[in-house]
Amino acid sequence: MRFLGNIIWIICGGLLSAIGWWIVGLLWCCTVVGIPVGLQCFKLSSISLNPFGKEVVDEGGAVSLLLNILWICFSGIELALANALIGCFLCITIVGIPFGKQFFKIARVALFPFGTKVVRVHF
Template identity: 40%
Template sequence: MRTLLNILWLVLAGFWLALSYVIAGIVCCVLIITIPFGIASFRIAGFALWPFGRTTVPRRDAGTASLIGNVIWIIVAGWWLALGHLVTGALLCLTIIGIPFGIANFKLIPVSLAPLGREIVVNGRSAF
């Protein structure tokens, strides 16, 4: 079931969502000082491409730099990304068929709001 949901997600929304995160990551990597945000955007792109069966957890070794980076990220981009996932998820949950895709959008909110200091895991083990 997870594979079917991932394929439907990929076709309906995941490809375009991941592509937008990749483009944002490229822009962040071109601007040298924002490379950590670019790497985080690439990580979010992978999660947005194939979200079912994976989740995010806080990294235990994340320090003060991740906290400062997340504050900057929230101010610059995180709040509108999270708001977009929230609105899209709520709209998708209006239909029975869209509920799993709405939940997938809700799963993307924490990582889009504060991507630094988070790790993507598959069934309790590290995905990357």
């Protein structure tokens, strides 16, 4: 069921979300200081491609808080708003609610990506 959900997910906007993460990651990697932020974007793009069967676990600290503040100022709001708007649009129909919930999960990660870890959930 997760496989089918992820295939439909890519069609319903997951690919656009992953492309957004990749573009932001490339922009951050243009500077030496931004390379760790860009690499985090590339890691988190994996949840944009197949979110079903994955959970987000918070493991933040002081350094994560500082990086999240910088992230929100430069890139986080745009990615979080885009994912939240797509999630709201998908929640209009009953069929789209599971996909909208996944976009809301990604929006939370897009707002605070540092100190989060994406883990696979085994049923």
